[in-house]
Amino acid sequence: MSILDQIIRDKKTEVQLRKSLIPESSLEGFGLFDRPTTSMRNSLKARNTGIIAEHKRRSPSKAIINQKGSVSEIVSGYSKAGAGAISVLTDGKYFGGSLDDLLLARASTSLPLLRKEFIIDAYQILEAKAYGADAILLIAAVLTKEELQSLCSSAHALNLEVLLEVHSKKELEFSLHAGADLIGVNNRNLKTFEVSLDISRELCHLIPDAVGKISESGLGDPMELKELKQLGYEGFLMGETFMKTADPGNALREFLKKTEG
Numbered sequence: 001m002s003i004l005d006q007i008i009r010d011k012k013t014e015v016q017l018r019k020s021l022i023p024e025s026s027l028e029g030f031g032l033f034d035r036p037t038t039s040m041r042n043s044l045k046a047r048n049t050g051i052i053a054e055h056k057r058r059s060p061s062k063a064i065i066n067q068k069g070s071v072s073e074i075v076s077g078y079s080k081a082g083a084g085a086i087s088v089l090t091d092g093k094y095f096g097g098s099l100d101d102l103l104l105a106r107a108s109t110s111l112p113l114l115r116k117e118f119i120i121d122a123y124q125i126l127e128a129k130a131y132g133a134d135a136i137l138l139i140a141a142v143l144t145k146e147e148l149q150s151l152c153s154s155a156h157a158l159n160l161e162v163l164l165e166v167h168s169k170k171e172l173e174f175s176l177h178a179g180a181d182l183i184g185v186n187n188r189n190l191k192t193f194e195v196s197l198d199i200s201r202e203l204c205h206l207i208p209d210a211v212g213k214i215s216e217s218g219l220g221d222p223m224e225l226k227e228l229k230q231l232g233y234e235g236f237l238m239g240e241t242f243m244k245t246a247d248p249g250n251a252l253r254e255f256l257k258k259t260e261g
């Protein structure tokens, strides 16, 4: 069984438990539920650095990235340094994150927030709204075409944007009609953890201009970022490069200096 299969198996159990603890109707009563949301796509354009800076403590491919920093400090550091949006990992078992991290992030920034999660059920989209997100991630590798479409509509009904992640031409093709606001090409294969920017290079021209193009994972070289921008990517999802340093906000600031210079 691949690690991705394990994550999804555990996620199904987790979602059932969560549902029994907090019913949908309670989530809808949370104070943050009825708030206006901000568009991640617009913010990435307006702030023009295009960086979606990620809060990630650990991952299945890297046991420890950053266990020390506080969410509030990291997220406000990212915001001040010029991020266009913030991504917060909320999976606990494999990434050491939580919905409380999302809540703390919400309290620390007015930038759009992406709930970075393995979403398999519309219930998790209600949670995303109730805990402060502006956008959600959907992963083509773990959902059917019908699920992608219906989860996308659930998100839009709550005014949340959708970043739809693909890792192959095939996944891209069956994702195009789901109605996502942004398509993210993951440079990391979630099954093998291998990273290669070639997949971003290959898929770029197959994504219609009406959809925002994001390149995800394994980014850290300013020259590579410039190249991807020229190809047409308007957003870059980056975690580890910043999180592995003692001061992620400062690492983002230094990185931006290099991409602008």
Ligand SMILES: O=P(O)(O)OC[C@@H](O)[C@@H](O)c1c[nH]c2ccccc12
Pocket (backbone or CB within 6 Å): 054, 056, 116, 117, 118, 139, 165, 186, 216, 217, 218, 219, 237, 238, 239, 240, 241
């Ligand atoms: O830390 P990196 O290599 O900069 O990658 C960030 C982000 O793209 C990565 O965390 C990610 C991309 N897609 C995911 C799906 C689930 C969990 C995590 C991810």
